[in-house]
Amino acid sequence: MSKKLYLGIDMGGTSIKIAVVDAKGLITEETSIKTDLNQSPAKLANDIARQAALLKNYPKIKSIGIGIAGDIDCEKGVVRFSPNLPKWRNVKLKQIIEKLTKKNVFVDNDANTAAIGAFWLDAGGKSDNLICITLGTGVGGGLIFGKKLYRGKTCTAGEIGHITIDSQGHKCNCGNRGCAETYIGANYVARYSVDYLKTHKSKIIDDMTGKDYSKITPKVLYDAALKGDKTSVEIWKYVGEKLGVLLADIVNFINPDTIILCGGVSLAGKFLIDPAQKEMKERSFQTAYKACKLQVSHYTSKLGVVGAAMLAEQ
Numbered sequence: 001m002s003k004k005l006y007l008g009i010d011m012g013g014t015s016i017k018i019a020v021v022d023a024k025g026l027i028t029e030e031t032s033i034k035t036d037l038n039q040s041p042a043k044l045a046n047d048i049a050r051q052a053a054l055l056k057n058y059p060k061i062k063s064i065g066i067g068i069a070g071d072i073d074c075e076k077g078v079v080r081f082s083p084n085l086p087k088w089r090n091v092k093l094k095q096i097i098e099k100l101t102k103k104n105v106f107v108d109n110d111a112n113t114a115a116i117g118a119f120w121l122d123a124g125g126k127s128d129n130l131i132c133i134t135l136g137t138g139v140g141g142g143l144i145f146g147k148k149l150y151r152g153k154t155c156t157a158g159e160i161g162h163i164t165i166d167s168q169g170h171k172c173n174c175g176n177r178g179c180a181e182t183y184i185g186a187n188y189v190a191r192y193s194v195d196y197l198k199t200h201k202s203k204i205i206d207d208m209t210g211k212d213y214s215k216i217t218p219k220v221l222y223d224a225a226l227k228g229d230k231t232s233v234e235i236w237k238y239v240g241e242k243l244g245v246l247l248a249d250i251v252n253f254i255n256p257d258t259i260i261l262c263g264g265v266s267l268a269g270k271f272l273i274d275p276a277q278k279e280m281k282e283r284s285f286q287t288a289y290k291a292c293k294l295q296v297s298h299y300t301s302k303l304g305v306v307g308a309a310m311l312a313e314q
């Protein structure tokens with residue numbers, strides 16, 4: 001029986017996940033190493049290759065896929081810049097790993113690998129047009145049309161976080177104003193909360209943070225909401241409505257059958273989804289809205305590594 005197996009590598013800022021994945025996107029074996037930010041790219045690549053080779057099915061692997069945040073030349077497999085590995089500039093990652101492993105290597109950014117992962121894990125490989133939105137510190141997106149990742153002319157398609165939802169809004173790191181990321185990215189959610197708490201007291205959040213609001217994260221806001229904190233629920237309602245504006249834009253523009261949300265902010269679940277869905281419904285074409293399934297990924301922590309492995313099928 002010849003069963004196709006792929007190796008996926010998800011290079012995060014704290015750990016590097018490595019997994020063997022089968023042709024249906026299921027993990028059969030996995031391991032990880034710590035991301036040592038001080039190591040040279042060559043040394044880190046060596047460590048990754050050595051760790052991967054320890055996996056039982058490693059000899060049967062057809063190809064290797066790597067997902068990494070940042071500005072990636074997906075054709076040449078070059079990491080131009082990555083916020084996870086600040087010392088990496090123009091690293092020819094594909095070339096380095098191919099030399100070490102003698103296998104075909106594919107490199108892409110983590111929003112694209114998350115979308116491929118969501119396609120396989122959340123949609124079971126069965127969606128015709130799926131959009132994945134990564135709600136982390138940054139807000140990214142990946143587009144899967146007809147089982148294939150849509151990359152655009154210069155590999156930057158899917159920059160959903162930088163769609164303008166308020167022309168007069170906050171200044172964004174990208175240079176634009178009012179990008180969706182400046183409302184629904186984790187840091188902005190925290191910043192908004194600190195402002196909101198100035199006029200809306202919350203004993204639950206005060207107790208959870210010891211009144212040190214620099215400790216506010218989406219997780220704190222979610223836990224507070226679970227405890228019945230009205231202020232947190234109101235904050236999530238605000239964030240959800242902003243997300244809903246973006247979702248309506250996507251629904252009208254793409255008419256997808258599935259939108260998957262993943263990443264830290266998405267863990268807020270119904271506190272985020274309910275107001276988002278309401279806003280999305282009010283603003284989008286109704287046939288398109290009804291045809292689109294919106295859900296939070298059940299596999300947030302696995303999407304990157306599975307999607308990376310499945311890059312070979314792209």
Ligand SMILES: [Zn+2]
Nearest residue numbers: 162172174179
């Ligand atoms: Zn922006």
